[in-house]
Amino acid sequence: xxxxxxxxxxxxxxxxxxxxxxxxxxxxxxxxxxxxxxxxxxxxxxxxxxxxxxxxxxxxxxxxxxxxxxxxxxx
Numbered sequence: 455x456x457x458x459x460x461x462x463x464x465x466x467x468x469x470x471x472x473x474x475x476x477x478x479x480x481x482x483x484x485x486x487x488x489x490x491x492x493x494x495x496x497x498x499x500x501x502x503x504x505x506x507x508x509x510x511x512x513x514x515x516x517x518x519x520x521x522x523x524x525x526x527x528x529x
Contacts, residue, residue, distance in 0.1 A: 466480075470511070478516075480507055483499060484500070
């Protein structure tokens with residue numbers, strides 16, 4: 455089942471604690487990073503001060519799988 459919720463610490467923690475096998479997908483840069491997207495070979499990442507998801511994942515025993523999408527800004 456696929457669902458959507460806000461990206462608050464409480465919501466993410468609830469999903470990870472609810473039952474074994476649940477997972478979440480986060481777009482870390484969010485709206486701020488999407489506004490910096492311009493066609494070029496330079497990527498502007500918005501990661502500073504957005505590391506709480508790592509602590510949350512580790513606390514719940516979740517696997518962290520980093521993903522980066524190359525060329526998305528050129529679409």
